[in-house]
Amino acid sequence: MELIGDEKRIRAxxxxxxxxxxQMMPSFVGVWNRAQSKTTRPHRVxxxxxxxxxxxxVCALVSLAWWTSRWPRSQERxxxxxxxxxGGPQNVGQLPVKAVVGFTPVPRPHNSERSRALKLAARRQxxxxxxxxxxxxxxxxxxxxxxxxxxxLDSSSDGLLKSLPQLNQTVEELKSFLPSQPK
Amino acid sequence: xxxxxxxxxLETLHSASFGWALHCCRRDRAEAEEVLQTVYLKIxxxxxxxxxxxxxxxxLFAVIRKTAIGEHRKNILRKLRWSDSSEAxxxxxxxxxxxxxxxxxSETQALFQNALKSLPRRQRExxxxxxxQGLSLSEAAEVMGISIGSTxxxxxxxxxRLRESLGQTESAYGIDWRRKENPGAV
Numbered sequence: 532m533e534l535i536g537d538e539k540r541i542r543a544x545x546x547x548x549x550x551x552x553x554q555m556m557p558s559f560v561g562v563w564n565r566a567q568s569k570t571t572r573p574h575r576v577x578x579x580x581x582x583x584x585x586x587x588x589v590c591a592l593v594s595l596a597w598w599t600s601r602w603p604r605s606q607e608r609x610x611x612x613x614x615x616x617x618g619g620p621q622n623v624g625q626l627p628v629k630a631v632v633g634f635t636p637v638p639r640p641h642n643s644e645r646s647r648a649l650k651l652a653a654r655r656q657x658x659x660x661x662x663x664x665x666x667x668x669x670x671x672x673x674x675x676x677x678x679x680x681x682x683x684l685d686s687s688s689d690g691l692l693k694s695l696p697q698l699n700q701t702v703e704e705l706k707s708f709l710p711s712q713p714k
Numbered sequence: 715x716x717x718x719x720x721x722x723x724l725e726t727l728h729s730a731s732f733g734w735a736l737h738c739c740r741r742d743r744a745e746a747e748e749v750l751q752t753v754y755l756k757i758x759x760x761x762x763x764x765x766x767x768x769x770x771x772x773x774l775f776a777v778i779r780k781t782a783i784g785e786h787r788k789n790i791l792r793k794l795r796w797s798d799s800s801e802a803x804x805x806x807x808x809x810x811x812x813x814x815x816x817x818x819x820s821e822t823q824a825l826f827q828n829a830l831k832s833l834p835r836r837q838r839e840x841x842x843x844x845x846x847q848g849l850s851l852s853e854a855a856e857v858m859g860i861s862i863g864s865t866x867x868x869x870x871x872x873x874x875r876l877r878e879s880l881g882q883t884e885s886a887y888g889i890d891w892r893r894k895e896n897p898g899a900v
Contacts, residue, residue: 537877544826545845551823552733557747559728563721566754 837872
């Protein structure tokens with residue numbers, strides 16, 4: 532019984548609260564209209580961050596376009612670059628790089644890939660040219676090389692040893708080749 | 715349900731919605747109004763969409779509850795961010811103690827509000843939904859987003875604690891209580 536009485540009390544207190552709340556309740560129309568005005572409010576036309584982002588994008592596109600227009604020319608220049616010469620007489624790298632390396636330009640899928648491939652090809656060319664030059668220099672050096680002990684092998688009978696007898700020579704003539712015997 | 719129809723339904727529920735919003739905002743009128751406006755805005759923008767899975771009242775109350783919790787979190791963060799917020803809170807009076815409201819000055823109501831305030835949030839919500847809004851326990855469970863068993867537990871515990879805290883001061887306010895129940899007595 533007491534429990535029911537308590538519940539009644541609580542209910543009565545809550546209904547009092549409800550009455551007080553109703554007195555300070557804002558009108559539905561007012562709240563609804565304010566909410567509606569927020570939804571129909573036009574979006575800000577000028578957005579600073581949007582403008583900055585657009586400007587940045589335009590700059591990037593322009594620079595990309597400029598760079599791509601300049602790119603083929605610079606690529607040609609790299610492809611026909613004459614080999615680096617040291618100015619010495621043994622220099623063999625006289626042919627243009629294209630002929631030496633057999634460089635054929637690769638079809639370009641993307642700008643970055645293209646530039647990377649070209650850089651790699653140019654580096655390979657330079658390495659090959661250097662290797663060719665070194666090989667030519669070595670060949671020249673071996674051709675004129677003489678042993679330092681070659682003088683020790685010289686003797687008085689070098690002429691005899693180095694000359695060969697002919698087939699139709701007479702015995703007398705051949706005797707001249709023989710060492711003289713004491714009589 | 716089209717928007718005109720929904721508007722008419724919301725208008726009939728406006729009083730109850732405001733009471734619930736007020737409860738969710740710890741009886742801060744301005745905040746409750748703001749929450750209610752945000753809820754209507756959500757409905758208008760289609761962010762909160764009624765699909766008829768529950769009754770409109772329980773759905774609306776659930777939206778109000780979630781919005782109020784979100785707004786409360788935002789307010790806390792805002793206060794933490796602003797260094798001068800401490801000064802503002804010092805000068806501002808708690809919504810429960812606003813002197814302007816004659817109603818709040820009533821000793822019985824003040825006692826009741828304090829007793830309610832001392833309860834955990836779920837228990838307070840269950841009591842409000844049942845006693846103030848006249849919802850059933852299953853409807854209250856839908857609004858609170860918990861099972862009916864848990865809602866019953868919160869409701870029973872809340873009622874018990876409220877009775878206890880009101881009973882503790884009954885000696886001081888007993889006359890008042892009895893006057894309400896039986897105005898002829900005492």
